[in-house]
Amino acid sequence: MTQVLATTVVVASLYALLAAGYVLVYRATRVLNLAQGDMMTLGGYFLFLLASAVPGQPALSVVTAAALSALAGFLIYRLLMRPMAGHPIFAAVLVTVTLGILLRAAIVLVYTDRIRHPLPLLGLANPPRRLPGGAVVSTFDLLTVGVAAGLFVALFVFLRLSPLGIQMRAAQRGIDFQLLFALSWALAGFAGALAGILYANNVRLDPSLGVLGLKAFAVALVGGLDSLGGVIPGALIVAAVEVLSVRYSDPLLADVSPFLCLLAMLLIRPWGLFGTKEELERV
Amino acid sequence: MRGLALTLLTALLVVASATPALAQYRIGMSAAITGPASSTYAPTYEAYKAYFKRINDAGGINGQKVEIAYEDDRGEPQRAAANAKKLAEGSILMVNASTSATYKPFMTESETEKVPLLFGGGVCPREAFPPASPLIFCSTSFGSKWDSRFALGFIKEQAGGKKVKVGFAAQDIPLSRIELEFAEQLAKEMGLEAIPVVVVPGNTPDFTPFAQKLKDAGADWVLSWALWHVEVGVFEALQRIGWQGNYLLYGHQQTQDELARLKAGNLYAFGGNTLFLENLPIHSEINNVKGQTTHPAHYMAEGWVSAMVLEASLRKCGWPCPKDKLATAMAGVSVDTRGLRGGAIEWTADNHYRKSTYYKVYRWDPTKNAIAPVGGWTRLEIK
Numbered sequence: 001m002t003q004v005l006a007t008t009v010v011v012a013s014l015y016a017l018l019a020a021g022y023v024l025v026y027r028a029t030r031v032l033n034l035a036q037g038d039m040m041t042l043g044g045y046f047l048f049l050l051a052s053a054v055p056g057q058p059a060l061s062v063v064t065a066a067a068l069s070a071l072a073g074f075l076i077y078r079l080l081m082r083p084m085a086g087h088p089i090f091a092a093v094l095v096t097v098t099l100g101i102l103l104r105a106a107i108v109l110v111y112t113d114r115i116r117h118p119l120p121l122l123g124l125a126n127p128p129r130r131l132p133g134g135a136v137v138s139t140f141d142l143l144t145v146g147v148a149a150g151l152f153v154a155l156f157v158f159l160r161l162s163p164l165g166i167q168m169r170a171a172q173r174g175i176d177f178q179l180l181f182a183l184s185w186a187l188a189g190f191a192g193a194l195a196g197i198l199y200a201n202n203v204r205l206d207p208s209l210g211v212l213g214l215k216a217f218a219v220a221l222v223g224g225l226d227s228l229g230g231v232i233p234g235a236l237i238v239a240a241v242e243v244l245s246v247r248y249s250d251p252l253l254a255d256v257s258p259f260l261c262l263l264a265m266l267l268i269r270p271w272g273l274f275g276t277k278e279e280l281e282r283v
Numbered sequence: 284m285r286g287l288a289l290t291l292l293t294a295l296l297v298v299a300s301a302t303p304a305l306a307q308y309r310i311g312m313s314a315a316i317t318g319p320a321s322s323t324y325a326p327t328y329e330a331y332k333a334y335f336k337r338i339n340d341a342g343g344i345n346g347q348k349v350e351i352a353y354e355d356d357r358g359e360p361q362r363a364a365a366n367a368k369k370l371a372e373g374s375i376l377m378v379n380a381s382t383s384a385t386y387k388p389f390m391t392e393s394e395t396e397k398v399p400l401l402f403g404g405g406v407c408p409r410e411a412f413p414p415a416s417p418l419i420f421c422s423t424s425f426g427s428k429w430d431s432r433f434a435l436g437f438i439k440e441q442a443g444g445k446k447v448k449v450g451f452a453a454q455d456i457p458l459s460r461i462e463l464e465f466a467e468q469l470a471k472e473m474g475l476e477a478i479p480v481v482v483v484p485g486n487t488p489d490f491t492p493f494a495q496k497l498k499d500a501g502a503d504w505v506l507s508w509a510l511w512h513v514e515v516g517v518f519e520a521l522q523r524i525g526w527q528g529n530y531l532l533y534g535h536q537q538t539q540d541e542l543a544r545l546k547a548g549n550l551y552a553f554g555g556n557t558l559f560l561e562n563l564p565i566h567s568e569i570n571n572v573k574g575q576t577t578h579p580a581h582y583m584a585e586g587w588v589s590a591m592v593l594e595a596s597l598r599k600c601g602w603p604c605p606k607d608k609l610a611t612a613m614a615g616v617s618v619d620t621r622g623l624r625g626g627a628i629e630w631t632a633d634n635h636y637r638k639s640t641y642y643k644v645y646r647w648d649p650t651k652n653a654i655a656p657v658g659g660w661t662r663l664e665i666k
Contacts, residue, residue: 003491003495003524004492007489007491108317112578113317113318113319113321114537115511115537120544136524136525137523199488203489203516204512204515204516206322208486212488215488243492246492250482251483251492251493251496255455255486255487
């Protein structure tokens with residue numbers, strides 16, 4: 001049982017990192033960024049690029065990859081999303097779908113579809129860690145949980161205490177919209193990259209990782225699309241159902257369980273656990 | 284008069300431009316060059332390109348160039364159906380190097396247009412096995428049911444008379460599930476204790492729950508026959524949670540790199556192709572295509588063997604080589620794989636898979652600190 005619990009927390013942390021990107025962009029711009037999964041993949045490939053160029057420098061590679069991903073998020077806003085201002089939201093969402101396809105294609109062109117493992121290039125290992133209660137997780141599993149917790153604490157502090165964060169929360173009332181929108185996209189790129197970097201070191205890196213973004217999308221909707229706080233319970237619920245379905249039911253259910261959670265939430269409380277009702281009407 | 288001259292001139296130009304296009308072996312190939320399964324199939328496409336460039340640069344076959352039209356199907360049946368229609372027209376042979384989901388439209392088109400169809404890179408369909416369909420051929424090293432027969436025989440041999448419990452890690456694709464459900468049944472018939480197949484979704488974020496299921500069931504051995512990331516994902520999760528058993532998986536192109544990365548003495552990879560670490564002369568030959576391909580040379584073995592078989596078939600067919608003559612030639616071809624496989628690929632009128640198939644197992648040998656074969660080739664007769 002402790003193993004089930006540990007795995008649930010690890011999977012939930014990965015989903016939370018990805019789902020944070022959806023919520024940040026949606027809260028600020030009202031756009032559903034369906035390229036979030038591919039932004040995760042992009043972060044992983046930035047890491048691979050840097051680890052190949054300067055092997056054995058994990059700190060440099062990780063920090064630069066995350067920074068490049070944030071820059072990519074910023075550029076996506078400036079070059080693709082900003083020109084969509086004034087057009088229907090639906091068109092902007094379609095742009096994110098196209099962006100995801102283009103990112104995947106570009107990665108295949110440069111790196112092919114081969115499975116990559118940046119970990120040896122970084123000169124790191126990923127040994128198993130035994131937890132109290134007997135559960136075993138990998139070192140990068142623990143890092144995933146720690147990084148997700150750290151990111152959420154940092155985001156809450158930033159949004160509640162910093163002047164810029166307070167402006168972001170109050171975006172509807174005005175001030176510097178363009179800067180705030182760009183910042184949201186950059187933060188979404190950063191959060192996605194953290195998920196990609198951790199997953200690439202823990203499991204693998206290949207161009208199809210973006211499909212995990214779809215499961216995280218279900219997490220964001222279960223928690224409430226405009227609620228950053230809702231991401232955490234949303235991720236825990238979706239991950240728990242997924243892990244428990246493997247353990248106690250048909251393992252094949254694992255793949256569809258996030259969407260079963262989503263369906264159940266839409267039937268019971270369509271705006272999600274902590275979302276606001278009026279936001280649903282906007283969607 | 285001037286009009287007649289112009290007409291004649293145009294006709295001459297048409298004939299002149301058409302003649303060189305016809306005077307060559309025209310082949311059509313559909314492969315999963317991109318898409319989720321491309322890491323398995325794109326190297327075959329690249330091997331074909333490099334192999335036939337070399338053939339054409341050296342003057343072609345029977346004095347004719349080999350022209351191959353390549354189409355990407357991404358492993359999707361809809362794209363494959365469009366490709367099959369396009370490639371069947373004017374080709375003397377179609378080659379499929381893609382997922383099993385693309386087989387049906389190609390087989391239908393092959394039957395309708397009476398074009399022979401070679402599976403080179405994807406798992407061999409049952410129509411290639413005896414009694415073979417006249418137009419379906421397969422050069423791929425892995426073949427359903429035979430792989431499980433070998434794998435379970437190997438596990439039994441390694442167990443050395445001890446009673447062992449075998450678990451099965453399949454992927455949520457029909458072929459993988461069918462194969463391992465067959466293996467589960469066969470294991471029971473062979474006197475092994477079989478744990479029900481655990482089916483793993485290909486895009487799971489964490490393989491641990493699936494590994495836990497196998498560990499809790501008490502598996503001494505686990506057999507996996509799926510795409511590489513699933514095979515290895517389950518193994519790594521088992522290793523992480525402290526499982527002490529042995530793991531046998533089908534060795535795809537990644538085997539050599541991955542055995543060296545994982546350095547696990549309890550991970551065994553079986554397959555039909557020799558790993559490049561054996562440094563055979565044919566491996567050096569393939570290494571020479573470096574720079575022409577995006578995948579490393581040691582990913583090319585599967586496609587290289589298939590291209591060798593096609594070359595031998597075209598040579599046997601002679602020139603001119605219409606599709607019916609080519610099908611007849613293929614049904615009697617015998618190809619020395621020069622060590623890439625354990626033996627020759629021989630097709631007969633009713634066996635388009637091969638008369639004998641060969642398997643070899645590799646693993647990381649901790650005492651040698653290197654990858655080493657576990658025994659030699661095992662030959663299975665295909666009847």
